[in-house]
Amino acid sequence: MKKMKQNIFENTQVAFQLKSNFELRRAYWLFRLIQNRSLVNVGKRLAHWALKMRLPVEGLIRATVFNQFCSGISAVASQPIVSRLGQAQIVSVLAYSVEGTASEAGFEDSLEKTLATMAAQKGNPNHPYSVFKPTAIGAFSLFEKVAQQEELTPEEKGAWDRVCQRFDRLCQQAVDWQMQLFVDAEESWIQPAIDALVEKAMKRHNSQQPWIITTVQMYRHDRLDYLKYLIEKAHQQNFYLGVKLVRGAYIEKENERAQQLGYPSPMCADKAATDANFDAGVALLVAHLQRVKLFMGSHNEDSILKLLALMQAKKLPNNHPHIWFGQLYGMSDHLSFNLADRGYNVAKYVPFGPIRDVFPYLIRRAEENTSVAGQSLRELELISKELNRRAATRDVAA
Numbered sequence: 100m101k102k103m104k105q106n107i108f109e110n111t112q113v114a115f116q117l118k119s120n121f122e123l124r125r126a127y128w129l130f131r132l133i134q135n136r137s138l139v140n141v142g143k144r145l146a147h148w149a150l151k152m153r154l155p156v157e158g159l160i161r162a163t164v165f166n167q168f169c170s171g172i173s174a175v176a177s178q179p180i181v182s183r184l185g186q187a188q189i190v191s192v193l194a195y196s197v198e199g200t201a202s203e204a205g206f207e208d209s210l211e212k213t214l215a216t217m218a219a220q221k222g223n224p225n226h227p228y229s230v231f232k233p234t235a236i237g238a239f240s241l242f243e244k245v246a247q248q249e250e251l252t253p254e255e256k257g258a259w260d261r262v263c264q265r266f267d268r269l270c271q272q273a274v275d276w277q278m279q280l281f282v283d284a285e286e287s288w289i290q291p292a293i294d295a296l297v298e299k300a301m302k303r304h305n306s307q308q309p310w311i312i313t314t315v316q317m318y319r320h321d322r323l324d325y326l327k328y329l330i331e332k333a334h335q336q337n338f339y340l341g342v343k344l345v346r347g348a349y350i351e352k353e354n355e356r357a358q359q360l361g362y363p364s365p366m367c368a369d370k371a372a373t374d375a376n377f378d379a380g381v382a383l384l385v386a387h388l389q390r391v392k393l394f395m396g397s398h399n400e401d402s403i404l405k406l407l408a409l410m411q412a413k414k415l416p417n418n419h420p421h422i423w424f425g426q427l428y429g430m431s432d433h434l435s436f437n438l439a440d441r442g443y444n445v446a447k448y449v450p451f452g453p454i455r456d457v458f459p460y461l462i463r464r465a466e467e468n469t470s471v472a473g474q475s476l477r478e479l480e481l482i483s484k485e486l487n488r489r490a491a492t493r494d495v496a497a
């Protein structure tokens with residue numbers, strides 16, 4: 100296992116093939132800075148304040164975190180990065196990463212923006228996927244009420260009908276434009292409402308191909324059973340099951356709520372249990388590849404290596420159409436580029452949007468790299484290795 104890891108992911112020349120020396124040095128300093136939690140906290144507050152006061156800080160944000168984690172201010176402005184990724188055989192999932200206002204007008208606007216992003220991608224082989232977050236098209240509180248099976252007022256019923264219509268419109272559009280559509284997963288206390296919508300959409304649209312792809316978070320201890328249920332349902336009802344398998348992004352919120360309201364946490368007991376649950380989910384899905392498409396959304400090297408070993412053991416081709424790997428733009432290039440270089444199917448989630456509006460997304464990325472143990476250190480180690488390699492071999496920057 101160790102040997103495979105070294106062979107595949109330690110190749111920094113492949114990993115950073117698109118990065119100039121300047122970009123690598125910038126990434127190095129950025130990952131060094133965001134390792135410092137207090138600095139991230141102070142920087143976050145200062146930048147929020149400066150943006151609110153309309154001070155001219157957008158240039159600074161662009162030159163640092165924005166250029167590291169985002170592709171541009173619009174889908175069109177993102178195309179140079181999309182093309183460069185495409186040259187390395189990596190497809191881009193453009194994600195309009197702006198949190199709209201929680202109002203009917205805001206939800207309609209999000210719907211239109213998502214449709215416009217899909218329109219900008221349709222027919223382009225660099226963009227086989229689209230994505231959206233359900234609470235961008237409907238109120239969180241409404242998802243919660245539906246998830247908890249609470250009775251809705253007539254007004255809420257009307258609002259929920261509109262959410263369902265927006266959801267259906269996105270799914271139908273994806274199928275009409277021959278794109279696969281990821282539905283992101285969110286907090287466990289609204290997820291039943293999302294699951295019901297995606298299951299219905301998969302049954303309706305996935306008879307020939309897994310156009311609609313659900314997201315399953317394996318930090319939840321109940322999700323292995325849910326995967327079994329989905330596989331069973333896909334077999335019985337004759338549809339293709341598309342699963343984006345992730346660990347899950349809301350652990351602090353989940354634990355806090357469970358503690359506050361006094362119910363057992365839906366989270367796995369610890370990180371090792373989440374890892375085991377995730378890997379068990381992968382093995383289960385791979386056992387049903389004729390009916391199932393697996394998109395592994397993860398930066399975890401060990402889980403990826405386990406899947407590669409499983410593919411090898413089952414003699415599956417590297418580019419099996421039902422196995423994909425996904426990472427976020429600006430992170431873990433050593434995984435994405437080395438996988439693509441070996442012929443595996445790889446996608447990058449590529450966020451874009453006006454600098455001011457994507458700022459909350461950028462803060463989350465900075466905080467995640469501060470909190471995910473070892474993540475920034477790993478990035479730093481590999482970037483230094485590549486800079487040293489280039490200096491030693493006088494390799495000219497990409």
Ligand SMILES: Cc1cc2nc3c(=O)[nH]c(=O)nc-3n(C[C@H](O)[C@H](O)[C@H](O)COP(=O)(O)OP(=O)(O)OC[C@H]3O[C@@H](n4cnc5c(N)ncnc54)[C@H](O)[C@@H]3O)c2cc1C
Pocket residue numbers: 282283284285314316318345346347348349350366367368369370371373395396397398399425426427448471
């Ligand atoms: C392409 C892509 C799409 C994504 N889409 C979604 C989405 O739709 N919804 C969503 O929620 N997330 C999504 N994520 C984020 C994902 O859920 C993880 O938060 C993130 O990828 C980090 O997990 P990891 O597998 O990369 O690896 P790691 O860094 O090894 O794992 C970190 C994760 O482990 C879990 N964990 C950490 N500590 C503990 C603990 N003490 N006990 C139990 N579990 C713990 C948490 O889930 C944490 O995020 C996506 C990620 C990618 C790359």
